[in-house]
Amino acid sequence: MIRIGRLFIITGITSLTLALLFGALASIQFIYPDFFPEIAFYKARPLHTSLAVAWIFSCGIGAVYNYLECTKIIRLRILGLLHWLIFNVTGILIIISYFQGTFGGREYWEFPPVLSLPILFSWILFGIVFFLSVYKVKSWPVYLWMWGTGIVIFFVTFMEANLWIFDYFSSSVVRELTVQWKSYGSLVGSWNMLIYGSGIYVMEKISGENFYAHSKIGFVLFFVGLTNLFFNWAHHIYAVPSSEWIGNTAYFISMTELFIIGRIIWKWKSTLDSAKKHANKNAYLFILASDIWVFLNLALAILISIPAVNFYTHGTHVTVAHAMGSTIGINSMIIISFIIHHFGWNNSGWVKICYWVINLSLGVFWITLITSGILKGLALHNGEAFGAVMSELNNWFHVFMISGVTLALGFLALLFHFFFEFLLDFPENLKQKTE
Amino acid sequence: MKLQHKRLIFFSLVFAYISYSVFVYTKGTETKSGMSPEAHSGKNIFQEKNCIACHQIYGLGGYMGPDLTNVISVKGEIYTRSFIENGTAKMPDFNLQDEEINSLIAYLTFIDSTTVYPDSTIRLTWYGNMDKKK
Numbered sequence: 001m002i003r004i005g006r007l008f009i010i011t012g013i014t015s016l017t018l019a020l021l022f023g024a025l026a027s028i029q030f031i032y033p034d035f036f037p038e039i040a041f042y043k044a045r046p047l048h049t050s051l052a053v054a055w056i057f058s059c060g061i062g063a064v065y066n067y068l069e070c071t072k073i074i075r076l077r078i079l080g081l082l083h084w085l086i087f088n089v090t091g092i093l094i095i096i097s098y099f100q101g102t103f104g105g106r107e108y109w110e111f112p113p114v115l116s117l118p119i120l121f122s123w124i125l126f127g128i129v130f131f132l133s134v135y136k137v138k139s140w141p142v143y144l145w146m147w148g149t150g151i152v153i154f155f156v157t158f159m160e161a162n163l164w165i166f167d168y169f170s171s172s173v174v175r176e177l178t179v180q181w182k183s184y185g186s187l188v189g190s191w192n193m194l195i196y197g198s199g200i201y202v203m204e205k206i207s208g209e210n211f212y213a214h215s216k217i218g219f220v221l222f223f224v225g226l227t228n229l230f231f232n233w234a235h236h237i238y239a240v241p242s243s244e245w246i247g248n249t250a251y252f253i254s255m256t257e258l259f260i261i262g263r264i265i266w267k268w269k270s271t272l273d274s275a276k277k278h279a280n281k282n283a284y285l286f287i288l289a290s291d292i293w294v295f296l297n298l299a300l301a302i303l304i305s306i307p308a309v310n311f312y313t314h315g316t317h318v319t320v321a322h323a324m325g326s327t328i329g330i331n332s333m334i335i336i337s338f339i340i341h342h343f344g345w346n347n348s349g350w351v352k353i354c355y356w357v358i359n360l361s362l363g364v365f366w367i368t369l370i371t372s373g374i375l376k377g378l379a380l381h382n383g384e385a386f387g388a389v390m391s392e393l394n395n396w397f398h399v400f401m402i403s404g405v406t407l408a409l410g411f412l413a414l415l416f417h418f419f420f421e422f423l424l425d426f427p428e429n430l431k432q433k434t435e
Numbered sequence: 436m437k438l439q440h441k442r443l444i445f446f447s448l449v450f451a452y453i454s455y456s457v458f459v460y461t462k463g464t465e466t467k468s469g470m471s472p473e474a475h476s477g478k479n480i481f482q483e484k485n486c487i488a489c490h491q492i493y494g495l496g497g498y499m500g501p502d503l504t505n506v507i508s509v510k511g512e513i514y515t516r517s518f519i520e521n522g523t524a525k526m527p528d529f530n531l532q533d534e535e536i537n538s539l540i541a542y543l544t545f546i547d548s549t550t551v552y553p554d555s556t557i558r559l560t561w562y563g564n565m566d567k568k569k
Contacts, residue, residue: 030498030499033499033524033525034524040527041488041489041499042484042485042488042489042527045488045497046485046488101484101485102483103482103483103484103485104482105481105482105483105484105485105486105487106482106487107487107495107496110485110487110488139438145441145445160456170475170478171469171470171475172464172465172466172469172470173466173470173478173492173545173546173549174464174465174466174549175460175464175465177492177493177495178459178463178464179459179460179464181495182456182459216436219436219441220436223444223445223448226445226448227448230448230451230452230455231451231452231455236495237493237495238565239493239494239495239550239552239553240493240495240550241466241493241549241550242463242464243462243463243464245463246459246463246464247565248564249455251563251564306563307559307563307564307565308559308560308563308564308565309563311553311557311559311565314494314553315491315494315495315502315553316498317498320498380553381553381555386500386501
């Protein structure tokens, strides 16, 4: 029997490889628009973002299937395989549509809306396999709650993201944008549920303790996360002329995240202690990095959720820092940790080198984005012309491009290692052993 | 935490979410006037050509080009039209028909009528909020 979880991870790793190539291309084109005109910037950008999102989802889904397979509770495996097939075929169709220049023209996923149908259908299959497999498990650990919630919420918010095809929504631009960002905010929350759940699962395996997954604090944090997933999307749209209560709700709810920040600071010491204990494991290193990035990105997210700060940072690269910092620093680090742990690649020195290259260049990348964003925001508010501001920031954009390319190289070196290791044991490692 | 408590919190949140969604779908997002069919088709072209990869509306979108929320009232229709017709070194020429360009202009004119972005007259309050009433 073929291992569905691992198939999804292979799809994820392939998506990330392509996402990095298109991302590097787009960041070069941002400064030199004539570079490689065969795939112009307005195609390279959605190729990059969609494939990056595919990496996160595919590995998040893979982690869930892996759990079901490793604990041998998986049911209706064939539907899982079908899920994987549809996921891949749709992905290829989306890539083709971008190359052809046919877009849905909205943020993140700019593909034509008909391609949402197969995705929705495959997601139903995923839901069936998951819930049929786990419903007999007694006393669900928090990650099962998170995965189950993530699966359902994705389905709901993905449908919501497509509501614009109805006249009622698209005929009011304000309603359309509000609902668009409402759905996207929660959709990101749904993949976070999959990924954070997997992170907790990996930590449980690394430390050999299952205390956290059943603890009160684990569930309290889950509910704080869920509250933010539901109600904290509007910090993206303070500038959209909708009623004020929509923004105020987000502002109020976002402050509950201070609780999470507080907790991270509170347990700093114990994090350091366990870092010393497990520092020799690569999987742990990546979890540790994700913890640090959680702290930094959460602080940034809380800051830009304050309308008075958002007023200056909105529409600048600070928002990109928020998005990239979270998807790379948090989501990707957890996923990589999961992959390393799952395949047992804990001791490779090559992985350690990649770890440092990735994290250091991400640090430079992140700071550059924030700085150039703040400078742009201030200059535009002072009434400077767009063209003048952009050329003033040119040096920053170069640092952004160079650190972006180094970051991509660090990841590519890591992925190269993964592919190499994987092929050594292929196709045995795709087979589920049956007793 | 007991299972009943988890369920109670969970379903209360879900209930609040559903109610809030219905609220957002129906209230607080109206515009003063509706969009004309021409502007609506302009919106579709704006999406199909993925202008948002480089431009922003209300500060939302890509970062290579400028925000277009108020381009019509600030820079004028003729100026806007010439960009869309010819492109620039950075912006592609999409070879659009006159009719499509008119629709895009109608769409941008509609967007322009909905707000001023960024609104430099907004006052910031001591608790970090924006006072839009002026």
